[in-house]
Amino acid sequence: MRHEVEVAGAKLVLVQGDITQQDVEAIVNAANPDLTPGGGVSGAIHHAGGPEVTQAAAQIRKERGPLPTGDAVITPGGKLPARWVIHTVGPVWQGGTHGEPELLARAYRSCLKLARTRGIRSLAFPSISTGVYGYPVEEAARVALQTVRAYLEAHPGAFSEVRFVLFSPRDFHTYAAVV
């Protein structure tokens, strides 16, 4: 399953699949503030990337303390096909009245900004916050796609491709209906 649109000369792609297998320069991790492997997509990324990812993340945690919600940091990709992992922390869903949409948008923007300043031109996102953190998928899809679209339009030429990798067919269809 694949869906592609063009935004300001960049490809905005939706695929159903596993983010650890994507051949892009950087993949994004939906991390926890302590940057430990945890479960979900984070556990999968740390497992596939191996100790280089987990140790680099632990070192950043040690130096900087817990990562605030909406911020992003970068580590090598270790054994992943992607050279880099950008770790961000999405908001925990608390009913939608605690600034969740703005915090989720900030998480996406922080990743895009970090990638752009590093010269990374292809980037893959998971559906941040919609697993353990409980953000409703349809609402998260709207925020995610609007934020990425606006960023690509504001920075034409910065990216060749931004890809969303949706783990379940259901999530893929939800994103595809919104894009």
Ligand code: AR6
């Ligand atoms: N590839 C792509 N997407 C995946 C994969 C994968 N291999 N595995 C899971 N997903 P979650 P969150 C999807 O819970 O809600 C962790 O324990 C999953 O189906 O991973 O931001 C961290 O340590 C869902 O659609 O992230 C944090 O404590 C999406 O990834 C907490 O969970 C996000 O689900 C973060 O929670």
